[in-house]
Amino acid sequence: MADLAILRESPLVHLHERMRAGHDRPVALRETAFLTMASVRVRPGSAAARRIGEVLGGPLPTACGETTAAGGRTALWLGPDEWLVVSSADEPAALTAALHEALGGDPGSIVDVSANRTVLELSGARARAVLEKGCPVDLHPRRFTPGRAVTTTVGPVPVVLWQTAATAYRLLPRSSFADYLARWLLDAMAEYTAPGEP
Amino acid sequence: MLLLTCPWCGPRDETEYxxxxxxxxxxxxxxxxxxxxxxxxxxxxxxxxKGPFAERWVHSTGCRRWFNVVRDTVTYEVLAVYGPHDPRPELAAGDPR
Incomplete structure (x- = not known):
């Protein structure tokens, strides 16, 4: 069977060159496309939620901002009964099949949303300063730490903002907003990435 | 700008609602x-x-859940935040209006 994966284009393929240009600067932007994502909706605290937690290797997070990571999969809290599972270790069909099996016949839904969002990685010493130009969430380390993820806006674009390391963030915009967000970020980064800047 | 406290997500700017x-x-x-x-x-x-008013808000860029707020329409002070199916809470007496 022909491998259709080689034919696909990420939503930001046309900006990859511009993003690469500043990779040695105090802040860098790149796209990590085609991660597997699944939307999980199930009643919190139910037996089905527990079974899904077992499949993911850790219980589903219970409060805003929390994530649980295990084996290349991370479950992000999106709402009181809604989670986003992001995986770098599974094919979409395999992940949704495993989650469907865990859900069984109980009320809830598992949907492959891999094409819904793309992932932008913003990293470097100035990453927080760039985000703070347009994000209403308090990103100071006393409130926002690695492993936390919230749904918010960056500029005018709704994103899931996920801190993965002390100076690294993942932004998950809808694919159709990704171009605007990437250009917004490149503009916000310009003062730190311009030639001659420290 | 109002700072509203979503019952699920905590304090966020009005623009998220x-x-x-x-x-x-x-x-x-x-x-x-x-x-x-x-x-x-x-x-x-x-x-x-003119004074406390119970109104509905939705955290549209966050958890997308509806909830109720009692807001003073004169001072814009948020007096109470509660669930969408909860009854309107009794507020402490002493309201000057």
Whole structure:
């Protein structure tokens, strides 16, 4: 069977060159496309939620901002009964099949949303300063730490903002907003990435 | 800008929310029996108090859940935040208005 994966284009393929240009600067932007994502909706605290937690290797997070990571999969809290599972270790069909099996016949839904969002990685010493130009969430380390993820806006674009390391963030915009967000970020980064800047 | 505290996500800027009008407007029990005047009253007639007002908000860029807020329309002070199905909380006496 022909491998259709080689034919696909990420939503930001046309900006990859511009993003690469500043990779040695105090802040860098790149796209990590085609991660597997699944939307999980199930009643919190139910037996089905527990079974899904077992499949993911850790219980589903219970409060805003929390994530649980295990084996290349991370479950992000999106709402009181809604989670986003992001995986770098599974094919979409395999992940949704495993989650469907865990859900069984109980009320809830598992949907492959891999094409819904793309992932932008913003990293470097100035990453927080760039985000703070347009994000209403308090990103100071006393409130926002690695492993936390919230749904918010960056500029005018709704994103899931996920801190993965002390100076690294993942932004998950809808694919159709990704171009605007990437250009917004490149503009916000310009003062730190311009030639001659420290 | 208002700083509203979503019951699920905590304090966020007003720009993350959308407004849903007056809270506790019950759907008519027998909609088929309403006169045009009663329909108009249900659809369009809303309180416009000077002071505490119970209103609906949705955290549209966050958890996408609806909830109710009692807000003072004079001072914009948020007096209470509660669930969409909860009754309007009794606020402490001493309101100057």
């Amino acid at each position: 959308h407004y849903g009008g007056q809270a506790h407007v019950a759907y008519p029990a027998n909609p088929a029996e309403l006169s045009d005047e009663e329909w108009a009253e249900y659809l369009f007639f809303r309180d416009n108090p």
